[in-house]
Amino acid sequence: MISVQACLDGILLGILFALIAYGMALQWGVMNIINIAQGDLVILGGYIAYFMYLYGIHPAWGVIVAPIIMFFVGIAIYKLVINKVVDRDLFISILATFGISILFMQLMNFAFGADVVLANSDYGTTMLFNNNVVLPNSKIFSAFISILFAICLVIYMKKSKLGRAIRATAQNARAAKILGVDTEKVYAATFGINAALCGVAGALISITFTIHPYMGLPYTIRSFMIVIVAGLGNLPGVAMSGMGLGVFEEFADYILGTEFRIGSVFLLLVLILVYRRFKLSRKREYLK
């Protein structure tokens, strides 16, 4: 029964990871930037929901408020920093976002304190299989909302004018520019949308799990991992590998113990990259 519990927990958690990873894939594909501050944006979104909870508003409304605020935060970050590093060396952009990440971490630490907090949603729990499996309703709620947002975004990307402009820029920024797409605006919008997705995910995380100012980096690493396993622009792949990661984490938690949970995530990243390198090198040998 424990394994069923872990699987279900993992899948519900993985859907959340997939939402964050989707944002990362979006900006990676469009702007060719890896945002180390991704996780910190998630945590910031979480604090927005937490503050609504503190002031007596049900934290579930954070799902609507957080993305709106985070969208503008994202655009502000883009205007201040990212637009200066978009077409530069890859390492420069990683280091710049690493700086933003440290900055955010510490600002959140000052503003909200270093305690582990959660926004209590009072959703109760669901019992399954003769009360052997316990699922908090908040987890089911968060998975449902994540899927809803992902579907909305996919439709928006397919149908709207901005969505088409974003996809065109991702395919070939120069050609898009020649054909009259304002790429600067597209980049800003992409970063804003990514931040908004992080905001939604953060609000959901503050309801279902806990948030803490220094917890950002693991989320960045998880979403990076999901994107490299799935590949850019492969949406079902992102969802599948997100769930896979969630299940892996729950099992690592049961087997190795909670103190090794984050460490195992980072080790898995290294293992995946090593596997990828050997696979690629085998491919290269064929070309000889």
Add this chain to the structure above:
Amino acid sequence: MKNNLILYIGILIFGIAAPFIFPAFKVQLSILCVLIILATTWNIQGGEMGYNSFGNILFYGLGMYLCASVQVGMFFPLAEWTESGGEKTFVHTPTQFFQGMAVGLIVAAVVPTIVAGLIGYSILGLRGHYFAICTLGLGVAAGEISGGIEIIGAGQGFTTPPFPNVGSLELRGEFFYFLSFFTLVLTFVAVRSIYPTRFKLILNAIRDNEDKAEAMGIETMKYKIIGWMISAFFCGLAGGIMGGLVGYIDSTDVAFDGREMGVFMVLMAILGGKGTLWGPIIGATVFHIFKEGFWTFFLGWQYVALGVLIVVIVIYFPEGIMGWLREKYPDRFGEVVDEKDRKAQVELK
């Protein structure tokens, strides 16, 4: 060349005299030496080879833990030492302390080098983003995992053996200063001797275009691993010294401190100008002076200042101090400049 020799001798004399001129800053000067070692070694694979690693902190932390563990483990049971949490139940005699330190430093240098070889074989095939994030992951994973291992103190930390009572109290500072200064000289000599060789040219070729370098018949993998192993060797040594200097090892705040040391070494190399011999040294000195001078004014806001500093340096100053000097005085760097061309460019600006 003659000027250089005088410069080196001058710096050497200054380095030896420094703890006696500024006796109050001995610890700071030792930390400066460690920072310069870290920045210079990061520069070997970050600046010259073009493999920007966030993970050299792994070797630094590994060296720190290994040196302290060997120093304790040679004479006393390690588990009981860490369990007592720095209580003075076991005391090193001076001979034991120095013997332990010497063996510990050797282990702290050799083991990270081997680890770098093994890890390097598996991950140095990655490029760009993937390598940077992978090394970042390695550094954090090491911190998280070492924080869960009981025998080296787990969450509560590891107190390194206190300096034995030999004569005056001043000796501790002098011992660590000269140890770190000697290591710094060793590092500098090693790096300096790499510079005129073919090995350095190969590293630069890997940075500029790895595929072409490979096509020219260079076994890039071999040289990349050697480059990383050189880095790891000195990082481990620096870690071992720093562990003894700080006197307390914690998995995420001292040893595998990606937020501080891990970023500092990258930042210092970039600030000074990566891919140059003197850049990291200048960068580390400037950075350390800035840090010690202004950190106290920020009072708790230092990480905010650090974040802003990273962003500003990376965006507005990616060439670093050496790059700026090179642009300003190109003839000093042995570059021949056409005067007419230069004037035309100045007018254009």
